[in-house]
Amino acid sequence: VNTNARIVIVGCGISGVAAAQRLVKAGFHNVRIVEATARSGGRIKTGRLGANWIHGPSEENPVYHLARQYGLLDPEALTPENQAMDVGGHPPWVPNIFSSSGRKLNVEDLYPALEMFAELLDESSEFQSRGGEPWTNVGDFIRSKVQQRAAEKWKDIDGTTRSLRLSVISNMLKVECSVNGAHSMDEVGLGAYGLYKTLPGLDCTFPGGYEGLVKNLMSVLPAGLVTYSQPVRCVHWNNTEKRGYPVTVECDDGNKIAADHVIVTVPLGYLKKHHSTLFHPPLPLHKLHSIQRLGFGTNNKILVEFDSPWWDTDCEVIHLVWEDEDAMVDQVPDVQRYWIKKLFGFTVLKPTERYGHVLCGWIAGHESEYMETLPEQEVSHAVTQLIRRFTGNPTITPRRIMRSQWFHDPWTCGSYTHPGKGCSAQDLQNMMEPLPTKSSQSQPLQVLFAGEATHPCYFSTVHGAVLTGWREADRLISHYSSSSSSELTMS
Ligand code: 6YU
Structure with a gap:
């Protein structure tokens, strides 16, 4: 050449x-x-x-390939079982779910909502090939379908349980805002949602960064x-x-x-x-x-370290469900006052022997962009109050926190594309x-x-x-x- x-x-x-x-x-x-x-x-x-994470760590993934070649992964990630697991972009993490009234919820009770949401995400990605989608965006599609299906399937359940399930849908929409790097799922195109493809393999991390x-x-x-x-x-x-x-x-x-x-x-x-x-x-x-x-939104991390865990030993992800959010919302009404409500929860850094008791909070959208402007102390205070409220334990105090500020990074101006x-x-x-x-x-x-x-x-x-x-x-x-x-x- x-x-x-x-x-x-x-x-x-x-x-x-x-x-x-x-x-x-x-x-x-x-x-x-x-x-x-x-x-x-x-x-x-x-x-x-x-x-x-390496999303979909398996043969076809060049990052997995390179990481293996350079010896950067834990043995677990290299097993054929790990590579063969097809999770479709949503790893089956063990959840702990807390509600805004300070209760740890029974995950089984919420399965109907979690399953319905997962089904609708799958359906959202099928439009691209068919065309003629009924809504312009994923948020409207999911809301209308949940309403329809809840009216049929949940017609005999009591109002409180139904309302809690709908609040879980709000939480799941916020999760998707983080996954997609979007302010709201109302901004993610329904026709194009299925363009994104996943690879097989259970998402893994780099132990050395x-x-x-x-x-x-x-x-x-x-x-x-x-x-x-x-x-x-x-x-x-x-x-x-x-x-x-x-x-x-x-x-x-x-x-x-x-x-x-x-x-x-x-x-x-x-x-x-x-x-x-x-x-x-x-x-x-x-x-x-x-x-x-094309969209380019914000998704930020808030890393929070504790002296001891307040979550279960096997827990991999913590969801925070606001009981007043049964309207299936993924945006807060007043960003300056309620920005913290957009934080859907935390993933748990594993293994504990390596990292200590560290959680990674996830917050997307304009709420996240506002969070970036606050002094770290104020963010720390908001996160502490949030955890105390959801656990009902007023003594929990993080040892320290650290957050990303991708929107105000002048060379990035946000997180990633949707x-x-x-x-x-x-x-x-x-x-x-x-x-x-x-x-x-x-x-x-x-x-x-x-x-x-x-x-x-x-x-x-x-x-x-x-x-x-x-x-x-x-x-x-x-x-x-x-x-x-x-x-x-x-x-
Ligand atoms: C992944 C993950 N992950 C979390 C968070 C973020 C991202 N991603 P770069 O920006 O790296 O490089 C450009 C350079 O140009 C840069 O150095 C600039 O300084 C420079 N530059 C700019 N202007 C310049 C100028 N004028 N002159 C000179 N230089 C200039 N990806 O695989 N696993 O877990 C995550 C995550 C908080 C912010 C991620 C993840 C995204 C990746 O980080 C990102 O894609 C690449 O690093 C980009 O590399 P690059 O070279 O292109 O740009 C429908 C549907 C969709 C569902 N999507 C779900 C997918 C899930 C996405 N996952 C994200 C998850 C997290 C948590």
């Missing part, structure tokens, strides 16, 4: 690293990454504040390939000046880098906010509209389409697009991001492999 092509990768998250690794391996020696922050990894972050993956992948890159603390201000493409290079990457400090190809890996949240200044000439309209239609209302597979195709688009006569593949938001079915995940980095590297590799021999400089 033409190893002399100048390739600039914008962003040193896992997709940028994956692209660089594959290009370097193929013999390209004029590759560099420019990264806005002082570190690599992007949304994979130390301190467990970013990506958490997710950043081990980035570190290992980066170890094959030549020293100095990444320039840190170098935000890119504008990608000038279709350069008309006859100086040879079709693209110029202009940095915040005025530095200009000439390139044959630029792979843009910035998050969708950043693109939404800065597309008009990041590209010159501006993006074609169909691409811009897809950036706008299909918004009116989205279709075409939007993800538009996201990954290189510039200039085919009809143009100018030099091809000037600007390429990778990153989580450009994967057709694994958006919002690390494995999706890795695959997009490799995809764009391969696009360039095959471009040069098939170019005329006069352009070739064999290494």
